[in-house]
Amino acid sequence: MSAVTTSAAESGATEAKPKSPASSRVVIFDTTLRDGEQSPGASMNLEEKIKIALVLEEMGVDVIEAGFPIASPGDFEAVREVAKRVGKSTVCGLSRAARGDIDRCWEALQHAKRPRIHTFISTSPLHMKFKLQMSPEQVHQAVIDSVTHARNFCPDVEWSCEDGSRTEHDFLCRTVESAIKAGARTINIPDTVGYAVPEEFAALIRMLFDRVPNIDKAVVSVHCHNDLGLAVANSLAAVAAGARQIECTINGLGERAGNAAMEEIVMALKTRADRMPFATGVKTEHITRASRLVSAITGFVVQPNKAIVGANAFAHESGIHQDGMLKHAGTYEIMTPESVGLGKSTLVMGKHSGRHAFKMKLKELGFDFGDNAINDAFRRFKDLADRKKEIFDEDIIALVDDEIQHADERIKFVSLQVIAGSKGPQSAELELEIDGRLQSAKTTGNGPVDATFNAIQAIVPHSAKLLLFQVSAVTAGTDAQAEVTVRLEEGGKTVIGQGADPDTLVASARAYIHALNKLLTKRAKTAPTAMSA
Ligand code: KIV
Ligand code: ZN
Numbered sequence: 001m002s003a004v005t006t007s008a009a010e011s012g013a014t015e016a017k018p019k020s021p022a023s024s025r026v027v028i029f030d031t032t033l034r035d036g037e038q039s040p041g042a043s044m045n046l047e048e049k050i051k052i053a054l055v056l057e058e059m060g061v062d063v064i065e066a067g068f069p070i071a072s073p074g075d076f077e078a079v080r081e082v083a084k085r086v087g088k089s090t091v092c093g094l095s096r097a098a099r100g101d102i103d104r105c106w107e108a109l110q111h112a113k114r115p116r117i118h119t120f121i122s123t124s125p126l127h128m129k130f131k132l133q134m135s136p137e138q139v140h141q142a143v144i145d146s147v148t149h150a151r152n153f154c155p156d157v158e159w160s161c162e163d164g165s166r167t168e169h170d171f172l173c174r175t176v177e178s179a180i181k182a183g184a185r186t187i188n189i190p191d192t193v194g195y196a197v198p199e200e201f202a203a204l205i206r207m208l209f210d211r212v213p214n215i216d217k218a219v220v221s222v223h224c225h226n227d228l229g230l231a232v233a234n235s236l237a238a239v240a241a242g243a244r245q246i247e248c249t250i251n252g253l254g255e256r257a258g259n260a261a262m263e264e265i266v267m268a269l270k271t272r273a274d275r276m277p278f279a280t281g282v283k284t285e286h287i288t289r290a291s292r293l294v295s296a297i298t299g300f301v302v303q304p305n306k307a308i309v310g311a312n313a314f315a316h317e318s319g320i321h322q323d324g325m326l327k328h329a330g331t332y333e334i335m336t337p338e339s340v341g342l343g344k345s346t347l348v349m350g351k352h353s354g355r356h357a358f359k360m361k362l363k364e365l366g367f368d369f370g371d372n373a374i375n376d377a378f379r380r381f382k383d384l385a386d387r388k389k390e391i392f393d394e395d396i397i398a399l400v401d402d403e404i405q406h407a408d409e410r411i412k413f414v415s416l417q418v419i420a421g422s423k424g425p426q427s428a429e430l431e432l433e434i435d436g437r438l439q440s441a442k443t444t445g446n447g448p449v450d451a452t453f454n455a456i457q458a459i460v461p462h463s464a465k466l467l468l469f470q471v472s473a474v475t476a477g478t479d480a481q482a483e484v485t486v487r488l489e490e491g492g493k494t495v496i497g498q499g500a501d502p503d504t505l506v507a508s509a510r511a512y513i514h515a516l517n518k519l520l521t522k523r524a525k526t527a528p529t530a531m532s533a
Contacts, residue, residue, distance in 0.1 A: 020209055020242040026269065026278045027219060027245035029063040030056050030262060032294060033078065034094055035223075036253035037067070041467070041487055041494050042298040045518060046078055052250075053082040055293055057089045059286035061262075063116060065247075068094040069108040070101045076108050083112035090156065092116040097146035106153040117150040118188075120160035123167040123175055136171055143175050144182045151183035158186035160223065165191040165201060173211045180212070186219045186245060191234055194227025194257060198237035205241035221245030224260045226252060231260035236268060239278055250294040251302055251309060263287045263308040263340065271335050288341040296401055299485040299496035301470065308340055343393065351385035365393060367400055377403045387502050388479045398474045398481050398500040402510065409517040410435055411460060418505050420448040430455035430509065452509050456516070464490040464519055466512075471504060484511040493522050 033049050036042060044052070049066065056064050066082035067075040083091045091112040095101035097119055109115040121142055122132055128139055143159065150157040159179040161167055176187050189208070191201060205222070209215055222238040222245070224231040235246045252261030266282045273279075291309035295302050304311040314337040316322050324331035337343070349357060358378050377400050384399060385391055414431035425444040428451035432439055441458035445451030449469070468487035473480040482504040486497045495518035499510025 021216075021219075021244050023244065024278045025244065026239055026280050027062045027221070028060075028262065028266065028280050028282055029065065029092070029221065029245050029247045030061045030249065031065040031223075031247050031259060032056070032249040032253055032262075033082070034065040034067050035247075035255060035259050036249040036294070036298075038255045039253050039258065039298070039300065041496070042253060042300060043494060043496075044297055045521065046074070046081060048297045049078045050081055050085055052290075052293060052297065053086050053091075055286065055290050056250075057086045058283075059290055060281040060283045061089050062281055063090040063092050063245075065092040065094060065118065067108075070095060070104045076104065079105075079108035080111070083109050083115065087113045090114040090116050092118050092158065094118045094120070095146075095150075097121040097142040099145075099149055102146060102150050102153070106150075109154070114156070115154050116156040116158055116186075117154050118158040118160065119146045119150050120162050120188075120190075121146065122163050123161040123171060124163035125168065126166065127163045140171075140175055140178060144178050147179050147182035147184045155183075155185070157184050158188055158221070159184035160188040160190055162190055163192045164189040165196040165204060166193070169204075169207060169211075173208065176208060177212050177214055180214045180218045184218060186221050187215075188221040188223050188245070188247065189238075189243075190223035190247075191225060191231075192223075194225035194231060196224070196234050197228075197230060198233045201234040202237040202241040205238045205243050209242045219244050221247060223247035225255065226257040226259065229257070231258070232264045232268065235260045235265055236276060239269075240276065250290050251300065251306070253294060253298065253300060261307070263291060267308050267335060267340065270339070284339050285341040292397070293401075296483075296498055297496070299468065299470070299487055299498070301472065301485070314342060349381075349385070349391050349396075350389075351382065353381075353385070361393075361396060362400065365397060365400075373403070384481070384502065388481070390477070392475050394474045395481055398483055402498065402500040409514070410520055411513050411517055413499075413506070413510050413513050414438065416452065416455075416503075416506050416509050418448045418452060420505075426451045428452040428455045428505075430459065432456070432459050432513070434460070448505055449508055452505050453512055456509065456512055460516055462490065462516065462519070464488040464516070467494065469508070471508070474500065482507040484508045486511045486515050488512075488515040488519060490519055490523075493519070495519050495522065 037044055053064050066079040069076040069079045079093045093105040093109050095105035102119060105117050121139055122128060128134055147157055147159050161175055220243045222235050222243045224234040246265055248260040248262040248265055250262055252258040266280050266284055269276050269278050269280060270284060302309050316325050316332055321332045355378050358381055359374055380399050412433040414433050417429040419427045426448045427444045429442045439459045441455045443451055443454040443458050445454045467489050470485040472483050474483050479502060481500050481502050483500045484507040488495050495515045497511045497515025499507040499514055501507040
């Protein structure tokens with residue numbers, strides 16, 4: 001099957017100079033909460049989505065796509081709450097080319113300070129014939145109707161041609177022209193299946209500038225998937241060809257192999273401004289925090305050698321490199337760790353640090369909460385300081401993230417005693433507080449983790465299946481805090497739980513309990529009477 005059906009030459013692109021935009025400002029459109037959430041297993045709850053949206057706003061993202069309101073009541077609620085809470089960034093909701101979708105999308109967005117309706121329909125021969133079972137004429141009419149309907153609600157309307165990179169050029173030009181005529185201010189060209197290569201994708205964008213008469217009335221956007229690992233390269237090539245909006249996600253989260261990674265796009269534009277003189281509004285020092293937050297919430301661990309945000313992205317292992325770095329950082333570093341918000345791992349505090357110093361540290365790390373939350377976090381910090389000699393920024397971040405995640409839970413961790421080792425049987429004695437009542441169990445298992453999880457099962461009988469159990473260390477050293485992620489599945493619903501503690505088993509229990517609490521919330525939303533712990 002030939003995927004990109006016509007080349008620029010075949011489609012009649014002329015040698016005339018394209019009507020490229022005068023502005024060099026590239027709009028950053030983040031779709032972590034929508035396309036990112038479409039990664040299997042990456043579902044986020046309302047509080048988590050709000051938390052991410054606020055971080056994105058703070059970092060200067062222009063547009064936040066908060067969800068697909070018609071898809072589920074949860075998506076609707078998330079878009080509505082993000083729309084209410086975010087003021088500086090535009091908040092966008094996705095909808096298909098159907099009146100009901102668009103109405104629901106507007107219902108969710110109506111309180112936003114800067115709302116955007118994003119409506120889409122497939123335009124490639126393959127999608128129109130097999131997925132939509134619509135003729136090109138019907139699709140063309142749906143484009144006009146959907147954009148016109150969306151414009152009744154809101155002046156900021158974006159239109160996307162799904163599978164745009166495999167759409168016939170004549171039809172693509174026709175639909176783009178009609179969408180702009182109907183009132184779309186942004187025209188998004190997705191490489192939905194990640195099939196394009198940079199030169200070809202840039203030629204497609206140039207072809208639109210050459211052939212669509214009203215193209216200067218809209219911002220051209222691109223939305224690239226990473227199936228061939230080319231999402232960022234394709235996005236940057238499109239910008240060089242005239243696109244001025246890039247759709248992307250934190251850590252490249254997204255369907256299948258993911259979307260273009262925001263941190264890579266933004267840092268490539270910043271670092272190679274000599275070759276790509278385009279600016280974004282993203283404050284790059286917020287990148288590391290956003291990456292860690294998205295990873296912690298979704299349970300999608302960032303690979304160590306991932307560009308910009310991987311644990312090794314700024315690490316220099318070989319002697320030759322270390323020697324070069326000592327002589328001049330530029331020898332092996334093309335951007336500074338500080339420019340992406342990766343401060344030197346500072347030794348922050350110890351057990352003699354006071355409450356005030358702790359509060360100031362939280363502020364410096366970007367946490368802003370009331371006295372009660374600070375008291376709880378401070379108690380845990382003191383406990384940690386008693387057990388761990390050196391406490392780094394990363395320790396505080398893990399501890400506070402853990403505290404935030406476990407606030408307001410019905411099932412609370414109280415204590416755990418485990419007997420481990422080669423002689424067996426390994427056993428766990430666990431105390432939990434459920435709706436304020438202390439309950440305990442003592443169980444054995446095939447290893448200490450199994451014994452711990454069996455104890456949870458004994459106190460909170462459930463049928464959830466454990467799909468993932470993952471442990472990582474927050475800092476170096478044998479006394480480092482362990483950060484544990486578990487993924488549970490029950491009746492087709494998956495949830496992620498996290499826990500952090502210097503004791504790996506306590507962190508494991510906390511993570512499992514976190515996930516169970518999320519399942520209880522999900523159960524309560526779908527069947528309130530079935531709520532039992
Ligand atoms: O990949 C895609 O085509 C999309 C559209 C809905 C923009 O996500
Ligand atoms: Zn997509």
